[in-house]
């Protein structure tokens with residue numbers, strides 16, 4: 001049984017990548033993920049806010065339009081209030097990880113401005129990272145900011161990061177653009193070699209005891225797989241980039257569906273946080289068993305086998321499937 005796949009320039013022994021989470025912060029936990037069978041890991045992110053730099057670009061994006069609204073500022077973390085892990089420590093940990101494991105290590109960087117922090121990408125490369133995953137989570141709150149300005153912000157960051165290193169760069173997207181397919185195309189044109197579909201936003205809530213806003217990291221379930229299936233299947237074979245499914249990949253069935261929809265690989269975070277690193281071993285065993293039963297000999301065979309590649313009018317297909325789903329519902 002051949003479980004190998006290619007994700008960007010990376011030859012993976014199987015399609016399961018451990019996504020960025022607290023499990024990918026240290027050599028010890030990454031060794032456990034490798035033992036369990038992970039084909040690669042994405043290190044937890046280094047945030048732009050954690051990088052001590054002279055640039056005021058981030059402050060501009062976060063605060064420029066909110067200074068006069070005290071209540072709006074309550075929703076924003078002060079840059080100083082971040083757990084200020086020294087960026088150097090992060091690079092040192094990456095270096096230790098690279099010396100300890102054989103699987104590819106993807107460094108993750110999370111930022112929104114085209115500021116001086118981007119120079120850290122080169123440091124990742126020097127520390128041995130095999131690729132970079134870029135997470136640009138920007139919530140535009142300014143009523144005057146037009147969609148094309150938001151898109152341009154993403155494109156500019158991708159261009160800057162890609163020109164700062166010679167590593168392949170993947171972009172962890174969110175599905176909330178008005179035209180995700182075009183956004184994906186723009187990101188690839190800007191230099192991205194891979195798209196991670198999708199990030200899962202933190203959960204916004206209100207603490208009724210303290211009467212304050214809170215944001216929490218959000219664990220997922222298999223039922224959250226839908227958006228990645230939709231967009232993998234729409235984008236499969238349309239872009240000069242690899243696709244990686246993320247959000248809702250928990251069981252072997254999810255891995256199969258993600259591959260068939262067009263993903264070259266998958267990422268798991270919540271499932272591993274919930275069930276431990278050994279979950280990967282179980283999923284891989286189940287995956288092989290299923291493939292044997294159904295007489296598949298390789299993962300490659302399955303990639304994109306149930307995508308929209310051969311659908312001539314994708315908009316019409318999506319629209320009619322949507323209508324049928326609603327009209328055929330029976331109580």
Ligand SMILES: Cc1cc2nc3c(=O)[nH]c(=O)nc-3n(C[C@H](O)[C@H](O)[C@H](O)COP(=O)(O)O)c2cc1C
Nearest residue numbers: 019020021044045135200217220247248268269270
């Ligand atoms: C506790 C926690 C921490 C996370 N940290 C990061 C991070 O540092 N960088 C990042 O890009 N994504 C981070 N994520 C998002 C995950 O990598 C992943 O995209 C998301 O959880 C959806 O995948 P899943 O359904 O497998 O959990 C984190 C998620 C959780 C739950």
